[in-house]
Amino acid sequence: MDKEVFSLCFMCSVRCPIRVLAKDGQVKWIEGNPHVAGMEGSLCPRGAAGINMLYDNERLQTPLIREGKRGEGKWRKASWDEALDYVAGKLKGIIDTHGGHSVVLGERTQLATHASKTFLKAIGSPNHFTHDALCKGSVNTACRSLFGYTDAQMSMDYKNTKHIVLYGRNIFEAISVKEVNNLTAALENGAKLTYIDPRVSVTATKAHRYWMIRPGTDLALNYALIHVVLKERLYDKQYVDKWVHGLSELRDFIQPYTPEWAEAETGIHASEIVSLAREISKDKPSVIFHFGYRGAHYENEIYQRRSIMILNALMGSVEAKGGFFFKKGPGEVGGKPARKLTEQKIDFPKIDVPRFDKVGTKDFPLPDPNHGVGQMLPHAILNEDPYPIKALIAFRFDPLGSIPDTTLTKQALDKLDLIVTIDINHSDIAWYSDVVLPESAYLERTDSVQQANGLKPQMFLRKKAVEPRYNTREGAMILKQIGERIGIGNYFPYQDMEELVRWQLTPTVFSLEDFDAKGFVAYCKDPIFWDRKEGLKFKTPSKKIEFVSSLLEEAGYPSFPPYEPVEQPEGNRFRLVTGRVALHTHVSTQNNPYLNEIVGENVLWINSGKAKELGIGDRDEVEIASNRGKGRIRALVTDLIHPETVFILHGFGHEAKLASRSYNRGVSDSLLQENISDKIGGSPALHETFVTVNRV
Numbered sequence: 001m002d003k004e005v006f007s008l009c010f011m012c013s014v015r016c017p018i019r020v021l022a023k024d025g026q027v028k029w030i031e032g033n034p035h036v037a038g039m040e041g042s043l044c045p046r047g048a049a050g051i052n053m054l055y056d057n058e059r060l061q062t063p064l065i066r067e068g069k070r071g072e073g074k075w076r077k078a079s080w081d082e083a084l085d086y087v088a089g090k091l092k093g094i095i096d097t098h099g100g101h102s103v104v105l106g107e108r109t110q111l112a113t114h115a116s117k118t119f120l121k122a123i124g125s126p127n128h129f130t131h132d133a134l135c136k137g138s139v140n141t142a143c144r145s146l147f148g149y150t151d152a153q154m155s156m157d158y159k160n161t162k163h164i165v166l167y168g169r170n171i172f173e174a175i176s177v178k179e180v181n182n183l184t185a186a187l188e189n190g191a192k193l194t195y196i197d198p199r200v201s202v203t204a205t206k207a208h209r210y211w212m213i214r215p216g217t218d219l220a221l222n223y224a225l226i227h228v229v230l231k232e233r234l235y236d237k238q239y240v241d242k243w244v245h246g247l248s249e250l251r252d253f254i255q256p257y258t259p260e261w262a263e264a265e266t267g268i269h270a271s272e273i274v275s276l277a278r279e280i281s282k283d284k285p286s287v288i289f290h291f292g293y294r295g296a297h298y299e300n301e302i303y304q305r306r307s308i309m310i311l312n313a314l315m316g317s318v319e320a321k322g323g324f325f326f327k328k329g330p331g332e333v334g335g336k337p338a339r340k341l342t343e344q345k346i347d348f349p350k351i352d353v354p355r356f357d358k359v360g361t362k363d364f365p366l367p368d369p370n371h372g373v374g375q376m377l378p379h380a381i382l383n384e385d386p387y388p389i390k391a392l393i394a395f396r397f398d399p400l401g402s403i404p405d406t407t408l409t410k411q412a413l414d415k416l417d418l419i420v421t422i423d424i425n426h427s428d429i430a431w432y433s434d435v436v437l438p439e440s441a442y443l444e445r446t447d448s449v450q451q452a453n454g455l456k457p458q459m460f461l462r463k464k465a466v467e468p469r470y471n472t473r474e475g476a477m478i479l480k481q482i483g484e485r486i487g488i489g490n491y492f493p494y495q496d497m498e499e500l501v502r503w504q505l506t507p508t509v510f511s512l513e514d515f516d517a518k519g520f521v522a523y524c525k526d527p528i529f530w531d532r533k534e535g536l537k538f539k540t541p542s543k544k545i546e547f548v549s550s551l552l553e554e555a556g557y558p559s560f561p562p563y564e565p566v567e568q569p570e571g572n573r574f575r576l577v578t579g580r581v582a583l584h585t586h587v588s589t590q591n592n593p594y595l596n597e598i599v600g601e602n603v604l605w606i607n608s609g610k611a612k613e614l615g616i617g618d619r620d621e622v623e624i625a626s627n628r629g630k631g632r633i634r635a636l637v638t639d640l641i642h643p644e645t646v647f648i649l650h651g652f653g654h655e656a657k658l659a660s661r662s663y664n665r666g667v668s669d670s671l672l673q674e675n676i677s678d679k680i681g682g683s684p685a686l687h688e689t690f691v692t693v694n695r696v
C-alpha cells in the first residue's frame with residue numbers, strides 16, 4: 001500500500017522538511033517537502049542517502065553490553081529490559097554514592113533535548129551539555145554581547161540579499177538546503193557574493209570576489225574594513241545614531257588599523273579592501289556579513305565574530321530585508337509555543353554545585369549555560385575539577401570524534417565508572433562504551449515537536465514513516481524508561497511518542513492531525529519585521545547594539561582588544577585547518593554505503609609550491625603529525641590552498657570495526673588537534689594546531 005508522510009530529515013541537524021513515500025512498509029523515495037518555501041522538492045546528497053542508512057545492516061540493531069575491555073569490541077546482545085536494568089542499576093549506585101552531579105549527559109541539540117535536560121534536572125545534575133560550544137560557542141557569545149540574543153535567535157534573509165560576505169562559511173558544501181536554494185535565487189537575481197577562505201572551496205568557485213586570506217587573520221581584515229567604513233562615512237547614519245552604543249570608542253580604537261596595515265597581515269591588497277567597503281555600502285541595508293560557524297576558530301574567535309556583526313550593524317543590516325533578522329516566536333502574533341518537559345509544573349531537586357565546565361562561574365563566565373562547553377569534559381574528569389565525574393551518557397554525540405584530542409578524551413573516559421551511548425551507528429563512542437542503546441532511525445520514529453521560530457513562526461513534526469526494522473526505540477522513550485527504573489518516572493508524563501506530542505501541543509491551538517496535510521502548521525501568513533525606526537528590541541542593558549559591551553566589560557574583558565599577529569609556520573610546518581564536504585555529516589555518515597562509495601576517506605590538501613619544496617607528489621603517502629597525534633594520509637597537491645595551511649576533512653579515521661566501510665579509513669582531525677578554547681567565547685580553538693608533514 002502506498003503511503004505519503006511529511007517528516008523531518010535527520011541526516012544532519014538542519015532537519016529539512018521532507019516528504020517520504022513508503023510502499024508495503026518500505027521507504028521508496030524521499031524529497032524536500034514541496035509545501036515548504038525554499039525546499040521545493042530538493043534534498044542534499046546526505047538527505048537522499050537517508051534510505052541507505054535505513055536499510056544498512058551495519059547500523060545498531062539491538063542493545064549491547066560490553067564483555068571485553070573498553071574499545072575491544074566484545075559485546076553481548078541484550079534485551080531492552082536487561083540493558084535498561086543494567087544502566088539503571090549502575091546509575092543509581094553512582095548517584096547514591098557521588099551525587100547526581102557526577103553524571104554528565106552530552107548531546108547534539110535535537111528534538112528530544114527537552115527530555116534529556118529533564119532527566120538531568122530530575123537527578124539533580126547541572127551537567128547537561130550540547131554540541132553548541134564545539135560548533136559555534138563564540139558566535140553565540142559574540143551575538144549576546146552585541147544584541148542580547150544568541151545567534152540561534154537570529155537568521156539571515158538570503159533570498160533578498162544584495163551582497164553577502166562569507167568568511168569560510170562554505171555554504172555550498174556545508175549545506176542547509178533552504179539556505180542554498182534561497183542564496184542561489186538571490187544570486188540569479190543579481191546579488192553579489194564575496195568569499196574569503198585560505199582554500200578554494202566550492203563556494204569560492206561561485207563567488208564574484210574571492211580572497212585567499214592568510215589563515216587566522218580575518219580579524220585584521222575586519223578591523224581594516226571597519227576603518228574604511230568609519231573614515232569614509234559609509235555606514236547607515238540614521239540607524240547607527242539610533243541603535244548603536246559605543247561608536248565613538250570604536251572610532252578611536254580603529255584609527256591605526258588601515259587597509260595598508262591589514263594587507264601585510266592578511267595578504268589581501270589594501271585597494272581591494274577599500275573597494276569591498278565602498279561597493280557593499282551601496283547595497284546597505286540589504287547586505288549580510290555572515291557570522292559563520294566553523295570558518296576560523298582561534299583563541300580570539302569571539303572578537304572575530306563580533307567584528308563581523310559590528311560590520312552588519314554599521315550597514316544597518318540587523319533586522320532588515322535582505323540582511324539579518326531576529327526570529328519571531330508565536331508570542332509575536334498572540335500564539336503559544338508547544339510546551340517542553342523542562343517547563344512542567346513539578347518540583348525539581350535544588351542544585352547547588354557549579355557545572356562540570358564551570359560555565360557561569362568566574363573561571364568561565366560568558367559561554368551560554370544553556371549549552372555548556374563540551375570540550376571541557378576531559379579536563380574536568382582528569383583533574384576532578386570542580387568534582388569527580390563518574391558517568392557519561394552520550395546521546396547522538398561522539399566525544400571521541402567531536403572533541404579535539406582523542407587521546408586525552410580516552411584517558412578521561414577511562415576514569416569513568418559508566419559510559420552509555422544512545423546512537424544509531426557503531427560510532428567510535430558506542431565502540432568505547434559499556435552499554436549501547438540503539439535509537440530508531442529518523443524515518444522509523446515520531447519525535448518531539450519542532451518549534452520553528454523565524455520571520456513566520458511555525459511548528460514542524462517528525463513523523464514515523466515506517467516501523468523500526470530492528471530492536472530499537474525512540475530516544476525520549478529510552479530516557480523515560482531509564483528514569484522509571486531510577487525513581488524519576490514521574491517527570492516523563494507519556495506512554496508513547498504520540499502522547500508526548502499531544503502533551504506538548506496542549507497550550508497551542510493545533511492538534512497532531514493538523515500536521516498531516518503539509519507536515520507543518522503556521523501561526524501567521526506574512527513575515528514579521530520589527531520597525532527599524534522605533535521598534536527594535538535589543539535585549540542588552542542599554543537596549544542598543546553594544547559595540548562597547550557591558551557583558552564583556554563587566555566580566556573584565558575588553559570590547560576591542562588590540563590585534564595580535566598570528567604565527568607564520570615555516571619549512572614542513574603548517575597550520576591544520578579542517579572542514580566539511582557536501583557528502584558527509586561530521587562523524588556520522590562515513591559508513592553510509594552510498595556516501596562512503598563516493599567519498600571513502602580524506603586526503604591532505606597541500607600547496608603545490610610547498611609540496612615541491614618537500615618532495616611531495618600528488619597522491620603520495622605522507623605522515624602528518626602534531627604534538628598530540630599522527631597519521632598517514634594521501635596528499636592532494638594543489639594551487640588552491642594557502643601555503644601556510646594544510647586541510648583535511650573532518651570525520652574520518654574511525655575506530656569502530658563493525659562499521660566496516662569507514663573503519664581505519666583516512667585520518668581523524670580530532671586525533672591531531674589540541675583541546676584548547678577561546679576562554680571568553682567558548683569555542684574550541686580547533687585551528688590553533690600546527691602539524692608537520694613528511695613524505696613516507
Ligand SMILES: Nc1nc2c(c(=O)[nH]1)N[C@H]1C(S)=C(S)[C@@H](COP(=O)(O)OP(=O)(O)OC[C@H]3O[C@@H](n4cnc5c(=O)[nH]c(N)nc54)[C@H](O)[C@@H]3O)O[C@H]1N2
Nearest residue numbers: 168169170174175215216293294295296579580582585586
Ligand atoms: N555537508 C555538510 N553540511 C553541513 C554539515 C556537515 O557536517 N556536512 N554540518 C553543519 C554544521 S553543524 C555546521 S557548524 C556548518 C559548518 O559550516 P561551515 O563553517 O561553512 O563549514 P566548514 O566546512 O567547517 O568551513 C570551514 C571553511 O573555513 C575555511 N577556513 C579555515 N580557516 C579559515 C580562516 O582563518 N579564515 C577563513 N575565512 N576561512 C577559514 C576552511 O578552509 C573551510 O573551507 O555546516 C553545516 N552543514
Ligand SMILES: Nc1nc2c(c(=O)[nH]1)N[C@H]1C(S)=C(S)[C@@H](COP(=O)(O)OP(=O)(O)OC[C@H]3O[C@@H](n4cnc5c(=O)[nH]c(N)nc54)[C@H](O)[C@@H]3O)O[C@H]1N2
Nearest residue numbers: 108135396397398402422423424425427439586587588650
Ligand atoms: N575535531 C573537530 N571537532 C568538531 C568539529 C570539527 O570540525 N572538528 N566540528 C564541530 C561541529 S561544527 C559540530 S556541530 C559537532 C558535531 O558533533 P556530533 O554531534 O558529535 O557529530 P554528528 O556527526 O552530528 O553526530 C554524532 C553522533 O550522532 C549519531 N546519530 C546520527 N543520527 C542519530 C539519531 O537519529 N539518533 C541518535 N541517537 N544518534 C544519531 C551518529 O551516529 C554519531 O555517532 O562537532 C564539533 N566538533
Ligand code: SF4
Nearest residue numbers: 009012015016044047
Ligand atoms: S541539509 Fe541535507 S542532510 Fe541536512 S537535514 Fe537537510 S537534506 Fe537532510
Ligand SMILES: [Mo]
Nearest residue numbers: 134135136293
Ligand atoms: Mo556545527
